Amino acid sequence: MARKSVSLTLRNPSPYPREGVVVRAWQPVAKRLDTNATSARVFRVGPGGGRNPELLPLPAQVDVLDPGDPERTQLVFALDTLIADGRDDYSSSSGIVRVEADTADEQAGTAVAEQFYSGAKLRNEHFELWINTGKKRDEGEPGDFYAGSVTSVELLTHSIDHPLLRHNRLDALDANNWFDWDRHPEQRAMQIDRIHLIRPAWDERASFEAFPYRDHWRVLRISQGPVRATVTIASAPFEFPCRDADGDERMFHCTVYRAISLYSGERFVGDEIWVKAVDAKSGLAQRIWFVVGYFMMANFTSDKEIFRYPDHPGWFTIHTEVNEPRQGYAFATDSRATALWTPPLDYPHRGLHHRAFSWEVGPTRVAHSFHAFRVQTSRHQLTDLAGMMWYRLAFKRIRATLETEK
Numbered sequence: 020m021a022r023k024s025v026s027l028t029l030r031n032p033s034p035y036p037r038e039g040v041v042v043r044a045w046q047p048v049a050k051r052l053d054t055n056a057t058s059a060r061v062f063r064v065g066p067g068g069g070r071n072p073e074l075l076p077l078p079a080q081v082d083v084l085d086p087g088d089p090e091r092t093q094l095v096f097a098l099d100t101l102i103a104d105g106r107d108d109y110s111s112s113s114g115i116v117r118v119e120a121d122t123a124d125e126q127a128g129t130a131v132a133e134q135f136y137s138g139a140k141l142r143n144e145h146f147e148l149w150i151n152t153g154k155k156r157d158e159g160e161p162g163d164f165y166a167g168s169v170t171s172v173e174l175l176t177h178s179i180d181h182p183l184l185r186h187n188r189l190d191a192l193d194a195n196n197w198f199d200w201d202r203h204p205e206q207r208a209m210q211i212d213r214i215h216l217i218r219p220a221w222d223e224r225a226s227f228e229a230f231p232y233r234d235h236w237r238v239l240r241i242s243q244g245p246v247r248a249t250v251t252i253a254s255a256p257f258e259f260p261c262r263d264a265d266g267d268e269r270m271f272h273c274t275v276y277r278a279i280s281l282y283s284g285e286r287f288v289g290d291e292i293w294v295k296a297v298d299a300k301s302g303l304a305q306r307i308w309f310v311v312g313y314f315m316m317a318n319f320t321s322d323k324e325i326f327r328y329p330d331h332p333g334w335f336t337i338h339t340e341v342n343e344p345r346q347g348y349a350f351a352t353d354s355r356a357t358a359l360w361t362p363p364l365d366y367p368h369r370g371l372h373h374r375a376f377s378w379e380v381g382p383t384r385v386a387h388s389f390h391a392f393r394v395q396t397s398r399h400q401l402t403d404l405a406g407m408m409w410y411r412l413a414f415k416r417i418r419a420t421l422e423t424e425k
Contacts, residue, residue, distance in 0.1 A: 024117045025051045026064075027419040029102050031113040036101035039411060040246060040282060041419045045081050045094040051421065054120035057081045061096040064115040074117060075099070078128070080244025084251045084278045088295070088304075091276075094118070094419075095246045097283075102417070109418055116419060128283040130248035132241045139238050139250040141281045141288075146191070146392070147173045148288065150279060151207070152236040152252055161204070167236045167254060167277070168210035168314075172392045191392035192317040194346040203371065205316055208348075209390055211254075212314035212363075212377060214275055214294060216307065222262040229257045231275050232314075239276070247289070249280040259296065271296040273307070287408055290388040310381035314363065319346060321373045325359060326402055332356050333414060334405040336398070337376070344394040347401040351409035352388040354380045387413055 025048055031037050049056065059081050065073030079096035096116070105111040130143040137153040149171040154163040156170050172191040192206045216227040234255035242249050254275040263269055273296045280289035296307045319339050327335035334351040337359075350356070356378055363377035380386050389408045393401060 022119045023052055024119045025421070027116050027118060027421065028112045029098075029114040029116060030109045030111065030418040030420060031102050031105040032107050032109050032415045032417075033104060034107075035104050037104075037411070037417060038098045038101050039417060040095065040097050041417050042093050042095050043419050044090065045092040046089050047421060047424075048094055048118055049120070052118070052120045056120040056122055057083055057092065058121040058123060059094060060119045060121045061094075062117045062119075063099065064117060077116065078126075078245035078283075079118075080242070080246055082242040082244070082247075082249050082278075083240060084242075084249065084291075085239060085276060091278075091293075095244070096419075097246050098417075107415075109420075113417075126245045128243065128245040128247070130243065130246075130281040130283045132243050132248040132250050132281075134238050134241050134250075139241065139252070141248055141250060141279065143248070143281045143283060143285070144175070145284075145286050146175055146281075147171070148279070148281065150250055150252065152238060154233070154235055156204070164205075164232055165207060165210075166232045166234060167252065167275075168207040168232070169279075170207045172208060174392065174394060189344070189394060191346065191348075191394065194318075194344055194394050203316070203318070203374065205371075206318065206374070208315045208317060208392075209279075209288070209290065210314045211275060211277070211292070211311055213312040214273075215310035215312065215379070215381070216259055216273075216294075217310075217382070218261045219264070221264060221266070224261075227259055227261075229259075229273070229275075231255065231257070245283065247280045247282040249278050249289075251276060251278045253277075270299040271307075272299060273297075275311075286391060286393075287412070288390040288392075289412075290386075290390060292386040292388070293384065306384050308382050308384055310379050310383075311386055312377060312379045315348075315376045316371070316374050317348065317376070318374055319348075323373065324398060325361070326398060327359070334409040335359055335378075336401045336405050338396070338398050338401050340398055345396055347391075347393040347396045347398075349391040349393070349401050349405035349408065350378075350388065351405055351413050352380050352386060353413035354383040354386045354388075356380050389413060 061079035062074035084091040102113040231254035240251040278291040338347040362372040362375040
């Protein structure tokens with residue numbers, strides 16, 4: 020007896036053929052398959068069609084990002100060939116894949132995740148991230164403001180040809196510091212500095228800000244497969260009071276969630292953020308609109324260049340052109356990124372102004388952002404990379420839709 024399958028239509032919004040990773044919600048597909056499985060097989064329908072078309076297996080996995088919220092479970096698969104160009108509004112088909120539920124264990128890929136007491140590690144063949152969930156970085160060291168940040172981005176330098184790179188790793192947050200001189204203990208990246216929530220117009224109180232780095236985060240879930248490895252972390256809950264339209268006071272218990280992903284063979288970091296608010300009286304949960312504030316402290320030196328188009332809020336780059344090893348950082352998002360502040364307006368350490376950066380993203384109910392850390396790169400290479408991440412991964416992703424979706 021043949022397994023039940025569901026067809027998904029691939030939609031490429033670009034006027035040229037594309038390939039890459041496709042991410043979509045798993046729950047509607049599972050409902051159509053009438054399954055509770057959290058594993059799947061995906062097949063590309065080969066050319067020719069007919070009643071018995073050739074079915075070519077694709078690397079695929081199902082990631083449970085939040086066990087308490089099935090809507091956050093995602094089907095992830097990687098295309099193995101270019102699909103046809105399509106229309107900008109996603110109205111045209113660029114191919115078909117078929118999905119079957121599976122009960123087998125996911126196959127491993129080159130991206131892996133490990134959980135530890137105070138955080139988690141993500142690693143693929145290009146670099147390794149340490150995600151710090153505790154307020155402190157190391158026991159006995161000063162500072163209690165590292166929660167929810169990436170405190171280490173180690174580039175694996177076997178593929179970088181440079182005479183000064185004598186070791187097989189290089190810290191991308193301090194790449195200009197060849198010999199570990201003046202390494203600052205507070206360096207970190209990708210930290211959620213604050214969450215900004217806006218009260219409704221009938222509530223006379225000012226907007227609300229929470230600072231999730233002040234409390235410990237926790238590792239909620241780790242998932243990995245042939246396409247990517249993901250760590251979902253959750254902040255400590257915080258209370259958000261506001262009034263509804265008839266003036267009654269309501270209290271929400273809010274938690275910030277992040278799914279940080281490394282993809283097999285890729286050199287960027289995926290970062291998905293959402294805020295869940297639970298009504299204190301009813302117990303009902305909802306995802307609410309928010310603005311997320313990022314903070315980064317990295318040694319780009321005082322000769323750094325910041326590039327962004329004034330009228331383009333989707334991406335920016337930071338680059339050190341003069342000093343070796345020409346360190347760079349690229350950021351892209353599907354939400355609106357504000358101005359990049361260096362230093363942040365409230366940053367207290369005057370002697371380290373050139374190392375501190377902050378910016379905001381939103382308002383949104385789910386922010387999809389992407390980070391890339393580079394050495395031995397030029398400003399043009401870095402800006403091309405940022406534009407590519409923004410267009411292909413955030414703004415105009417390839418979609419896989421059911422017949423009732425677009």
